[in-house]
Amino acid sequence: MEIAAAKLIGAGLAVIGVAGAGVGIGIVFGAFVLAVGRNPAARNDIQAWTFVGFALSEATAIFALAIALIILFG
Numbered sequence: 001m002e003i004a005a006a007k008l009i010g011a012g013l014a015v016i017g018v019a020g021a022g023v024g025i026g027i028v029f030g031a032f033v034l035a036v037g038r039n040p041a042a043r044n045d046i047q048a049w050t051f052v053g054f055a056l057s058e059a060t061a062i063f064a065l066a067i068a069l070i071i072l073f074g
Helices: 003-014 016-038 040-073
Strands: none
Touching (some): 016 040
16 A cells, blocks of 8 residues: 555544544533533533533544644655
């Protein structure tokens, strides 16, 4: 197998992590909506933790894209 083909396959496999991040973000905001629906008074407390969870999930996607770019151009 040529090196260029192996790089493309490896980068494609590395980007699979972006799908996991999308699922994680959906779970975080889905849980936020359910929690606020059950207890609207706790919205401000829950919202801060929701943004922390969103940032961690989004960081996973950014790391996956960074690894894919390193594989392609490194």
